Amino acid sequence: MNYAPHIINYLSASEDIREVYLVPKAFITEKRGQKLLKVSDTLLTPEDIRDTLVALRSHTPFALGPLGKEGMFSFGLQNVGRFRVKYITQRGSYVVYILKTPYHIPPLSKLCPDRNAVSKLEEIIRLYSSGVLLFQGKKHILVNTFIYSLLQNVCDNYSKVIFILEAPLTFLLRHGQSLVVQREVGVDVDTFEEGLRDAFYMNPHIIFMGYREVIPAKEAEYLLRLAEDALLLLNAPALDKVFTEFFKPLIRAWVYVSSNTDGTVSLSFKDTEPQAQESR
Known part of the structure; x- marks a missing residue:
């Protein structure tokens, strides 16, 4: 049946x-x-x-x-x-x-009431043209939801080219002041590795690679190169020590996302001292 x-x-x-x-x-x-x-x-x-x-x-x-x-x-x-x-x-x-x-991405102001924490992330996105924003949390779908809410806020308020690679897609972003390219692994592209190679040709300002439990060495190599010219957002809950040390110089913020009893999220920062860099 x-x-x-x-x-x-x-x-x-x-x-x-x-x-x-x-x-x-x-x-x-x-x-x-x-x-x-x-x-x-x-x-x-x-x-x-x-x-x-x-x-x-x-x-x-x-x-x-x-x-x-x-x-x-x-x-x-x-x-x-x-x-x-x-x-x-x-x-x-x-x-x-x-x-x-949800079909529609929750507004950032409702999903995360901690305006100071959100302002830190907005400041990093506004000032930095490269590096890594690393997100972690016990519920990977909650982390993804927050990242999409943050990116929709970026779309509405900033002029950026945003490239998303995920399997499967959690939400569909709306174009605003920004342009969005979303690719679903298994539908638009066969593998994450192939999708990351394609990202080089798009020259985006922001790249989001969705939740990955394990990131193979070749993908890590591509991500490192991409993070030299774009701001890379990663939902990676269990990075090994080698990977973390590999990316440490490029990490602009290390954010832990947790849920509140009312359905909103809380943010805590492990690393909020990125080195100064000019924006492009």
Whole structure:
């Protein structure tokens, strides 16, 4: 049975970030904080999950080929939200993770009420033409949401060329005073490495590479070169010591993003003393 309409309707009831799991011989389950909530009254079969996965993927604007053993895709539904779907196999059956984020990017002023912290980041973006803004946090989707909110604020108020590389895209930025190029790995470009090579030809002011648990050496090499001529924003929660030391001279700020009980975020700075540099 295809449960995609039921899941979409359920997740549409709130604009909050929401997570749902589809696992064989279990109920459709939402993870909400530290709790698991049952969303359906029927245990899922492998066939149910496959039918639901195929139906969810039909919302994507691109033909993605066979499902394969694992994969990831995203799509947006107007006034409902953006859906990121990750699937893997377990003993030949699919296990699916669905993450729904708001359709519209939360305004920066509402997402982060700490105006002093936001002003520090705006000052770095205004003054620096190169280097690294490193973001970390326990909830990578919350970090991504904050970065997009920050970038939308940049789009609305500054004249920049912004290049985004992510798998899959969390939000779609609106052009404002800035121009935005967003590329989805697996759809627009095959790999992060290829996407980073393409960034050299675009000559952007700001580059955002979405959440990566591991950054291979070749990508790190490209990022280092790109950070010499552009301001690089990274959501990288678990950098090894070698990588951190590699980028340390270029880090303009090291920001930890955490959630408040009211849904807003707090920022704490580990490194706020970048060396002076002329803006371009």
